[in-house]
Amino acid sequence: MANILQFFVQSTIRSGLYALVAIGFTLIFGVGGVLNLAHGASILVGAYGVYFSVSVLGLPTAVGFLAGVAAAGVFGAILYLGLIEQFTTEPIMVMILTLVTSIAVELLVLNTAGAQPVAIPQFASGNFSLAGTNVQFNQLAIFVISWVIIGALFAFINYTRTGKAILAVSMSEKGASLVGIDSHRINLITWVIAGALAGVAGIALGSQLAASPVLGRTPLVLSFSIVVLGGIGSIRGSVVGAYLIGFLEVFVIQFVSSDLSGIAPLVVLVLALLVKPEGLFGRELAE
């Protein structure tokens, strides 16, 4: 019984982080139809934004968090305006550009901060016991932040004028233009939001594991598995996919072998592509 409770606590906390990791990735695909291979780079920018702000520049931790999120959001804007906007009708070119960007950011971080992992401040310190399992307050904070962000994103998209315009562009870019929506502006906003969300994910990951120049790689693969399982372009699907994969990973760690935990998302990715390629929720953001 204690094992089961432990399993649920660990899975729930891990899944919250995974949802945070994947949601920006699916948002960009849903709205712009772009498979953003630089998503891991945005995660890296968020984590190292905090590291440079706090550990190098000596800014207060809270300011460092804001700087990390802002840096990832600005990175998203630069990526869209500088590269993606000119190639929106050429998906292969976009994939190559985002992949090259991802490698370039890794190398930049490697050359400026070194290969050694660096510590990222935690959202909260200390720990407590829940259902017989030791839970860090930082993990709880990440879980809460994840759900606050998911809730805020749902509310923003469904109940604000700009959010509805994002939905409109995702369903029909021409239809959006016909009613006077500037789809370039909406795409830019989406890239900024997705970048900022990836930044939060980067800070969360870094605060748990420390950050290294390859911090963004695993989350990128994870994002692929989650959004393919949930339905590429579906925010709801990404949240559900994150929870399914989070629970599966913890199950493998706890009841099979911790060595196999990294393989679980890849197996899910392949199975999802073979059995239900449209994912659990299809593409709710798009026509």
Added chain:
Amino acid sequence: MSTDPQSSSTATRDTVLSVSDVNVSYGKVQALRDVSLSVGEGEVTSVIGPNGAGKSTLANAISGFKSFDGVIEYRGSSVHGRPPESIVESGLIHCTESRNLFGFMTVDDNLELGSYQRGDVAERKSLVYELFPRLDERRNQRANTMSGGEQQMLAIARALMSDPDLLILDEPTLGLAPIILEDISDGIDAIQSEGVTVLLCEQNVTFAMDHADEIHLLENGEIVRSGSPAMLRDDDYIRESYLGG
């Protein structure tokens, strides 16, 4: 009757839209050749012609979706190089052949987005629901679950939500059942009676003649006949080719 497109423009009326010597190409294929026409204030001007004649290309060029050579002026200002949303802002609204609805949204949400640049959503919405009661009955239905005819009504209704000064209707009757055609026809009459200027691109020549004040026949990207419906009804070529003799 005039067979010279240039001479068809009415010099005395207020011109809302003026198209002069417009050429459009898709790669090496020329879709429009030296097309010229004008649309007068409060009138319904129709461009008729067979499938592939260039009607949708002309509509897309006017509303900013297709680049062109030549001059297109709306209310005296060139639309050349302007993005579609900027043209919408100035009151020129395009209801496309493919409708481009927001399929996963309800009728209500589609209409609300139609007023994206306007505001006064509630007032406009009650007007269009009055015009198309069938949509009122389906206000919470997703657009992609509606019939083709209902989707066409929704596309026109969404265009009306923008409070258009000039409305381009591209093939509003394409593939519609006769009963829906009546609703669309009544809708266009109502739009016309509100004083909205309409450019109707239409394959259904009888439908166009029933609604238009002036008609231009487009074939292979060129305007080959222009005149009033009464004049064109007497044209042998039109009668034989488009009105079944």
